[in-house]
Amino acid sequence: MPETRIRTAVPADESALGELDRSTWSPLHAVQPAPEPPYRPFFDERHRPEEYLVAEHAGEVVGYLRLAAATPLACNRHVRQIQGLAVAESVRGRGVARALLRAAMAEARRQGARRITLRVLGHNAPARALYASEGFAVEGVLPGEFLLAGAYVDDVLMGRSLGDLTR
Template identity: 65%
Template sequence: MSLPQPLIRFAVQDDDDALSRLDRDTWSYLHAVKPPEQPPYPPFFTERFGPRDHLVAELDGRVVGYIRLGRPTSLAANAHVSQVQGLAVADSARGRGLGRTLLRAAVEQARQQGSRRITLRVLGHNTPARKLYEAEGFVIEGVLPGEFLLDGAYVDDVLMGQELHPGARRSAAARDS
């Protein structure tokens, strides 16, 4: 018997409470550098990141995961880069490939938006996430050693990325030859 497939869709304003609750329920120093907010909880959607910046995974009418896709900065000089800026899957839905499904949907969305690259940051000790990203074509492009002090331990900030269009990146040496 196969498991039902998740519906992947853009978030809508009515998802705010469910996404806020999901963020709090899945919080851990394994993947987050800031403790969750305390009541009263702020809205999940902000001026910077609204519903259209989030893809959600829905199973049986319940939001069980999301991925946030944004721009690393507001600079025109890197408007060609999309960045994964959040990913969460409910504990009850883990082990079904939802993280991978959401990541693939975000990569496709970045392509459709015309991005040439997609990047993300992941904590060095988050081995499951790093393995997922590597399996999906992300490569380590930099490491900031001991960037965060989390729960009494210094943790690296690992920068990963991938090109979205074959041949999109040419080195300066290749251009100059």
């Protein structure tokens, strides 16, 4: 079985990433409505290719993770934030999300970050378990922050130091 390769996105990934993003939309992790045509571009001035790590399996784009500055503030420059993670259904359970997560932590550290954070919906137990297994801890909860499909859902803030990348 071919190995999954993680790389930085390039503009030519636009179509594949847009399709992956639409095909993986789920109320388990999305706070925006399901995408409908006409579709917005995947990349724009606020979502640049260099902020994305792409997972390829057998030459096909099967996942992505967006790693960006947590805020534009200079005093917060040492923090990176995961602002999106998607994996194609066809490769779920094969370690693609974990590989993307580990690559993001390594890339954040390479960029000089000391911390990495993310936000995850409270009802997304699989994602929360993955993040916890990689050393992320719950650092805050915004109870009932989102009203999704008639139910209030918590926004869970998680983070970890990048000082110990052995996990």
